[in-house]
Amino acid sequence: MTKLLIYPEIDSERISKIQKISDELSICNAKEISEALQEIKTAEAFFGKITPQLLAVAENLKWVQTPTASLEHYVFPELVEHPCQLTNMRGLFYDVIADHVLGFVICFARNLHLYIWQQTESHWQPIGGQAGKPNFVTGPGQESEVDRSHLHLSDCSLGVIGAGSIGSEICKRAAAFGMTVYAVDPYTKEVPGVIDEVWEVNRLEDLLAVSDFVVIAAPHTPQTEKMFRTKQFQQMKSTGYLINIGRGAIVDLQDLTSALQNSEIAGAGLDVFEIEPLPKEHPLWSMENVMITPHIAAASTRVPERHLETMLENLRCFLAGKPFVTPADKRQWF
Ligand SMILES: NC(=O)C1=CN([C@@H]2O[C@H](COP(=O)(O)OP(=O)(O)OC[C@H]3O[C@@H](n4cnc5c(N)ncnc54)[C@H](O)[C@@H]3O)[C@@H](O)[C@H]2O)C=CC1
Numbered sequence: 001m002t003k004l005l006i007y008p009e010i011d012s013e014r015i016s017k018i019q020k021i022s023d024e025l026s027i028c029n030a031k032e033i034s035e036a037l038q039e040i041k042t043a044e045a046f047f048g049k050i051t052p053q054l055l056a057v058a059e060n061l062k063w064v065q066t067p068t069a070s071l072e073h074y075v076f077p078e079l080v081e082h083p084c085q086l087t088n089m090r091g092l093f094y095d096v097i098a099d100h101v102l103g104f105v106i107c108f109a110r111n112l113h114l115y116i117w118q119q120t121e122s123h124w125q126p127i128g129g130q131a132g133k134p135n136f137v138t139g140p141g142q143e144s145e146v147d148r149s150h151l152h153l154s155d156c157s158l159g160v161i162g163a164g165s166i167g168s169e170i171c172k173r174a175a176a177f178g179m180t181v182y183a184v185d186p187y188t189k190e191v192p193g194v195i196d197e198v199w200e201v202n203r204l205e206d207l208l209a210v211s212d213f214v215v216i217a218a219p220h221t222p223q224t225e226k227m228f229r230t231k232q233f234q235q236m237k238s239t240g241y242l243i244n245i246g247r248g249a250i251v252d253l254q255d256l257t258s259a260l261q262n263s264e265i266a267g268a269g270l271d272v273f274e275i276e277p278l279p280k281e282h283p284l285w286s287m288e289n290v291m292i293t294p295h296i297a298a299a300s301t302r303v304p305e306r307h308l309e310t311m312l313e314n315l316r317c318f319l320a321g322k323p324f325v326t327p328a329d330k331r332q333w334f
């Protein structure tokens with residue numbers, strides 16, 4: 001028998017699906033920490049939030065599966081040193097988060113976020129153009145200078161930080177809209193059919209300089225923490241937009257706020273924040289060039305079943321002694 005401890009507890013429907021994997025599996029779905037502390041002594045596998053307290057009494061632990069893709073809240077020094085293997089939930093959210101990002105991009109390109117502010121006041125006001133009239137058509141005697149307040153997406157470029165499962169899907173969708181696409185990543189070398197050469201991370205400055213939309217799709221790691229400070233905002237185009245669906249800790253919130261207040265960048269689409277929930281009094285809430293979603297970019301009807309399937313697939317691998325489908329590096333946090 002192999003013992004799997006689950007803590008915090010999950011619903012009985014998922015438990016019965018897990019149990020179907022093998023008759024040789026004994027599952028403990030612990031409700032209370034006292035029960036988890038007792039049961040982890042003999043468990044070989046753990047699904048949930050491992051803590052130093054739990055790990056300290058685990059005598060037989062070989063595998064820990066986290067319930068999230070990101071690992072910053074799951075990794076601690078004793079776990080790094082422990083011989084157990086760690087798996088995460090990456091690779092489940094690629095399409096839905098890419099859709100969310102393209103939603104931000106299209107709103108900014110077409111000013112939909114601004115028109116929604118106007119709509120709340122029944123205010124009919126074309127943005128940009130001459131005397132409030134957009135000059136998408138020029139006639140005799142009219143000013144022919146191009147009005148750049150509504151962007152043509154296929155003239156725009158998008159740069160992604162982290163071309164993993166989510167990042168590469170963002171690249172594919174942006175390319176389908178005719179955008180020029182760039183990415184930096186320490187491991188991914190190409191995005192098939194879209195980017196022949198993903199740049200090394202030391203070319204971040206180059207990516208920031210050429211991208212109209214800069215998208216963070218990387219994990220929070222010791223290397224990415226505060227990757228975006230004032231210097232990086234100054235390296236972006238002043239007409240550029242930042243979109244962050246990776247992790248809040250990658251962007252210094254104060255520096256981002258100042259960059260927006262000083263018009264160093266044109267706007268931001270944010271799903272994740274250094275402080276969550278974003279405090280009610282934070283100045284970002286009232287900036288009309290900022291779109292905020294409350295860490296829900298992964299919300300979707302399909303994600304729960306993918307979540308369970310990833311867990312089951314890793315469990316099958318564990319029982320069969322095969323390599324996991326989502327192995328994670330405890331030192332690198334992804
Ligand atoms: N907003 C939300 O609700 C959600 C956010 N996420 C975030 O998205 C992240 C990525 O998820 P997946 O694409 O599924 O993971 P993934 O593991 O497939 O991709 C991560 C990519 O980031 C790259 N990377 C690592 N260090 C980097 C660095 N220093 N600079 C640039 N790239 C770097 C990796 O090489 C990898 O290609 C997660 O770690 C999590 O933080 C994930 C799910 C939901």
Ligand SMILES: O=C(O)C(=O)CO
Nearest residue numbers: 067068069070089298
């Ligand atoms: O899995 C993650 O890292 C998430 O942010 C889920 O929303």
